[in-house]
Amino acid sequence: MKNRIIHIWFMTLLQMHHRICLMNDKDGCVEKMNNFEITKREILGSIIIGAVLLIIGFFISTVINEHQMDQNEKYNKAVKIDDSEMFEYGMRTNVGNAFVYGNLEAVDPVTYTEIGGEYMYIKKEKERYTRHCRVVRYKSGETYHTRTEYYWTWDYVDHESKKSKKVNFCGNTFSIKKIDIPSSDKIKTIKKSSRIRYVYYGVPAKCIGTIFTELKNGTIADNNVFYKNMTIEETNNEFQRNAVLPLFWTGWVILSCFIIYGWFYLKNDWLE
Numbered sequence: 001m002k003n004r005i006i007h008i009w010f011m012t013l014l015q016m017h018h019r020i021c022l023m024n025d026k027d028g029c030v031e032k033m034n035n036f037e038i039t040k041r042e043i044l045g046s047i048i049i050g051a052v053l054l055i056i057g058f059f060i061s062t063v064i065n066e067h068q069m070d071q072n073e074k075y076n077k078a079v080k081i082d083d084s085e086m087f088e089y090g091m092r093t094n095v096g097n098a099f100v101y102g103n104l105e106a107v108d109p110v111t112y113t114e115i116g117g118e119y120m121y122i123k124k125e126k127e128r129y130t131r132h133c134r135v136v137r138y139k140s141g142e143t144y145h146t147r148t149e150y151y152w153t154w155d156y157v158d159h160e161s162k163k164s165k166k167v168n169f170c171g172n173t174f175s176i177k178k179i180d181i182p183s184s185d186k187i188k189t190i191k192k193s194s195r196i197r198y199v200y201y202g203v204p205a206k207c208i209g210t211i212f213t214e215l216k217n218g219t220i221a222d223n224n225v226f227y228k229n230m231t232i233e234e235t236n237n238e239f240q241r242n243a244v245l246p247l248f249w250t251g252w253v254i255l256s257c258f259i260i261y262g263w264f265y266l267k268n269d270w271l272e
Contacts, residue, residue, distance in 0.1 A: 061249065102171070
């Protein structure tokens with residue numbers, strides 16, 4: 001991966017230099033662009049700056065990679081639990097980090113009478129059909145004109161929600177604060193009039209999935225993310241998927257290009 005990054009880096013620099021300047025002046029002045037001159041010495045300086053930024057980038061990426069490896073080791077060493085007895089035993093004996101797979105069920109499910117059913121969480125959102133206007137620019141022949149257009153959309157007005165206070169996970173009951181409720185899905189839309197409607201979103205009263213948590217003192221950590229419909233293996237793979245490094249290098253290359261462009265833009269008379 002490092003060789004590929006180096007190749008991309010230097011190809012980017014070469015393309016920048018090729019586009020910015022065509023070296024044809026023996027005395028050092030290359031070309032004027034947008035009211036500033038680029039010299040051979042500035043080209044050399046930009047290569048040095050690029051090399052320094054590349055070294056710094058590798059140092060930062062090494063730190064990121066080492067942190068990710070430490071995290072992966074923690075995930076790989078975590079206990080894998082998929083039954084209530086082992087889960088209860090792990091909490092009682094302070095086994096530490098663990099992936100736990102099981103059913104998440106609302107102890108006190110909630111609902112709205114107009115839609116029925118049972119839910120762990122439910123939200124009732126009010127929307128109003130509202131008229132809007134916008135100014136549109138258009139061309140007629142060789143002349144540009146503007147006109148006002150009107151359109152209608154369902155716009156958010158207000159909402160209310162209900163949530164269970166307790167949940168049962170893998171055979172053990174916890175406060176809802178212990179496990180983050182999965183994301184809600186749209187349930188139903190009820191139209192009250194031509195201008196008002198209510199949209200309902202909710203989480204079923206029973207789900208299955210995995211959490212990564214710390215088992216100690218007879219309970220689990222607070223605010224555990226619940227990975228709905230994911231097995232322990234799938235959750236572990238998701239945790240170890242390292243998307244940080246590609247994002248870092250993308251941002252770092254873009255930042256470096258701006259820095260090098262800024263270097264060319266500045267007046268570097270002291271180089272002469």
